[in-house]
Amino acid sequence: MRSYVPAYELRAPQSLEAALELLEREPDVWRPLAGGTDLMVLFEAGKLTHRKFLSIWKLSELKGVEVTPEHVTLGALTTYTQVQAHAVLQREFPLLCQAARETGGIATQNRGTLAGNIVNGSPAADSPPALLVYDAQIELVSARGSRWVPYQGFHTGYKTMVLRPEEIIRRIRLPRTKQGWRQYYRKVGTRKAQAISKVCFAGSAQMQHNTIRDIRMALGSVAPIVLRCARTEAALRSQKVSAGAFAAAKEVLAQEITPIDDMRSTAAYRLRVAQNLLEEFLLQLQNNGGDESHRGLAAAES
Amino acid sequence: MKKHLIGRPVPRKEGRAKVTGQARYVDDLVFPGMLYGATVRSRVPRGRIKGISFGEGIPWHEFTIVTAKDIPGENYVALIAHDQPYLADGAVNHSEEPVVLLAHPEKYLLEEARRAVQLEIEALRPTFTIEDSLNKKEIIWGEDNLFKSYSVEKGNVDEVWARADFIVEGEYRTGAQEQLYIETNGMIAVAIPEKGVTVWGSMQCPYYVHKALMALFGLPADKVRVIQSETGGGFGGKEEYPSMIAGHAALLAWKSGKPVKIIYDRAEDMAATTKRHPSRTRHRTAVSKDGKLLGMEIDFVIDGGAYTTLSPVVLSRGTIHAPGPYFCPNVRIRSRAVATNAPPHGAFRGFGAPQSIFALERHLNRVARAIGLTPEEFRRRNFIQPGQTTATGQVIRENVNMNHLLERALVLSDYHAKTARFARENSGQRRKKGMGFASFMHGAGFTGSGEQYLASVVELEATPQGRVRVLAASTEIGQGTNTIFSQIAADALGLDYDSIEILKPDTASVPNSGPTVASRTCMVVGKLVEAAALGLQQTLVGSGYLPEGYTPAGFERACKRYIESHGPLKSSSQYQPPPGIHWDDATYYGDAYGTYAWAVYVAEVTVDTVTFEIEVNDFVAVQEVGKVIHPVLAAGQIEGGVAQAIGYALYENVVWNEGRMFNSQMTNYIMPTAVDVPPIRVFFEELPYSYGPAGAKGLGELPMDGAAPAIVNAIENATGVSIHHIPVMPESLMEALAVTEKAVERA
Amino acid sequence: MPDRVNKAEITCTVNGETLSLKAYPMARLLDVLRQELRLTGTKEGCGEGECGACSVWIDGEIANSCLVPVLQVAGSEIKTIEGIATGEQLHAVQEAFISCGGAQCGICTPGMVMAAVNLLERTPHPSETEIRMGLAGNLCRCTGYMKIFEAVVRACQATGVKA
Ligand SMILES: Cc1cc2nc3c(=O)[nH]c(=O)nc-3n(C[C@@H](O)[C@@H](O)[C@H](O)COP(=O)(O)OP(=O)(O)OC[C@H]3O[C@@H](n4cnc5c(N)ncnc54)[C@H](O)[C@@H]3O)c2cc1C
């Protein structure tokens, strides 16, 4: 343990209201601590610069999954284990389930939360690409009220985001509009389980015969934030799936992402693999023509 | 008298304590008034210490602070050479070099304090690579940066090139590898100037620590006591470094007058303690048209890091294993261990052999291809046969049959059918499959005259209750020492498994049975246990108390009567070399090892050309290891070694940054998980060895040698790309594939 | 020296026994178990959530105690390796680890047993893939995992496991 433990404060407010009040009174002094799977790792390494935390782990207001005809709404504290176990998510949001299944080991899945994954702001996080593909929206609450923001645009740069110091994430909402879209997710990590992503790809497309009517693509670990690849999407929208369209899209993708060299991988590898994954995704659209199932998932058979 | 335990999977002696969490490892021990210790390290790869200052805001008066000037005896870690200081005094030669030690009752505060110590170090130009060290860009050690060099000569290599039909050359590299035992290094010391020094801790070699502490404190042997606590894995990583930590804890205890515990956290353990030596091997091989080896020239270099430590012996084993299990009439091996400004590299399962065997087994595939033979056919034509000599002139006296091992491994892995099928099906597939194998051997026990120098001793003592205690310094580190010693002693004496007790290694009460390394514990020390047991029996028989065909109850009666009339009932046994063993250190000629274990390993892999990920899908390990004392433990050794070698081949990449390990976290230094290992299928052949207990040989290191080349050979089979280094990270496979694709385009 | 915060008073249940203790709120559950409660069966292998040597159950779910601040277990039920056997009677998983050779050096074993027992409670007859995935958060450097898989399979075959 490389931090001076006695100097760190942790309080456990009994209600969301109490938590928000404290955040309002002393913004930037208090930070939420949910499952701790990011914060405690920093703490161990002596890299936790912030000193005062509010444990929100037991706040029931931030828990539970709610299903309405339009949306599936997940409490901020929804864990990876809970994501995988939910029948509607399994059926309609398989990419999120797969991301959850491939995050850490069971112990991490039991404690790690979706909101924590988002706010931690790692470009290598595995759920955000799926959330981007599903056009997720996020509810931010403070003592003064709540606001919904699209997840697309939430991250403004490396570890910066639109969340204000006195706000916390309360819920994450997924519109149930992707039924019938073809889905693809593939995480490329350092090993088969419990690995940090070197590249992570989530894609979904609405096909009409051989034409891409609409498409979403998001990649992890190829830019300072998890990136929705809007330009590549635009290059593919309304295109017939063909070798020419693939080649053009791969070029656009190369322009759109900005991978780097780090201790886990190289920029060249990330670029090449991102392009290869795009091709694998598109090939699948081609192979399955008008068939509107999620068979895409088979690509990530690991 | 019944003999029934050897060859049977009796329950592990300390199994119950381990599965219930009752086993006590060093960090589980607490002493009254104990302080915690921490190490302040240089952080500069090479330089001169100009000053040490203690920053503000820390109650320094509460701390015990130790620097080089507090050392009562010699400031070096006594091992082979005396060049590595306990605490840097003037010069620093790597960036994890200990400079200041701190102790305080509160662990949390210790970390704050460690950060507040500032070292002023004038930087000197460091050397980080084998090439820079060989080129003597800077002289950083001795006169020429060489810790040790060997040359082995057999026949006349210079003559063969002219008459060779083929000459094949290649260069191969292996990276550093972290042992990554799950229990980090740790020690507790009690040291009182008048009384002496006692340490408890995680270690493989209590008498190494003992020797080092005697020198550090200038104390006689009886004033230093070293006790092993339960040890959570070693793999070589707890062979030499425990002497360093024990010394540090003891220095703090000596100065403070209180017990001091030092436990490394994972990051410190990974960065500061020893790792496997990186290596570079160059081969030049002459072969005839009919596929016979005519000559081999091998240049083997290992990076020893900043101090000598065990590099000379690691180099020696790597050198002797470099020509593999093949017969070649003309061999020249030149080998060197060089200095760099990295933390010293050290012992790790295989001890130099995995490096040189990787090079050879990759190279021979290249040779086979050059002369148009399959890898298996080329090896068949060159396997060493009984009566032939190795590169050091050792005549193979055992009935080795490498051909048989190869055939069996190929059949068990369905090698021929699979290679044919993959060759048919791979083209156009994004996931390409391949098969590869490696043939190799591993010498058991110390190299050359090592065992004679060690002259190990084991004692057995019987109690009036008819229980027998084994007294040895050989440590249980997971490999099963306690269990196999009990089996051997019980069978030799015709007793039950439970009537044997293994004393915890404690230098105050056990004799020096040598270090727990080099696959020697079962074969060499186990033989001493057997001999001492027979000695005990003879004493009882000779005294007239023990009848022929006795029962355990009879044994108990005899012990009781003997002890009542003669006092303690003990028997000891000391190592004697097997007859006819000769070794000459000066010429590096003779019987390098008493015996070898022999093996052929086959790997099946899939390479994903979308992501360049490589997975091992099946693994067959066939080996001849003499009599298998305990089938479950033996298979467990092989499986664990293979998994570690899969990591060596595919995942475990030490990222260096200015001589420091950059990825010293488990998140970033990747070892295989339960999902990454294939089924590991283990098969033994048993040719009893006359000088091992019940015919056993050593096997602990063997599995580390062959898996990596088998896997890389399989990658070549799958992709057509020849890779010459490990680990094969997806990034490097991508580059290699791109180079090959370009070459194909140009052709 | 930075200022210290007040220790918190925490009540929780450990291996069936309810206790109150005082600790710094951010102290790791791992340290409180090992140092305050002297339950040293739970091990530290990394402190970063990677190795699983520190696995315990919190309210029936497996967790890495190195990543849990002790304040978060106030009101929770914790089970450690010391609470797996019933008196002298080992759990079937523990028996199987001994007979199959699932423990070598033993340092990963408490965590591995906690994960394996937890897996079997959730999935009484796991497939090989489920066993592998269920134990992927517990690293073992000694065994190569084969004997651990065998132990889990043998434990579910053994009578006495809740199915
Ligand atoms: C061994 C291990 C393996 C892992 N593997 C993966 C992996 O494969 N893929 C992956 O993506 N991640 C992985 N992670 C990280 C993943 O577990 C975390 O990102 C997790 O989702 C964070 O959630 P948490 O509740 O634990 O966050 P915490 O650590 O509690 O908090 C993280 C950040 O989020 C903030 N926060 C938390 N909740 C809220 C909220 N409701 N509103 C506002 N701010 C909030 C906190 O203030 C903090 O800044 C791994 C972690 C570990 C330890």
Ligand code: FES
């Ligand atoms: S010590 Fe907690 S996961 Fe390694």
Ligand code: FES
């Ligand atoms: S038994 Fe040693 S780490 Fe698993």
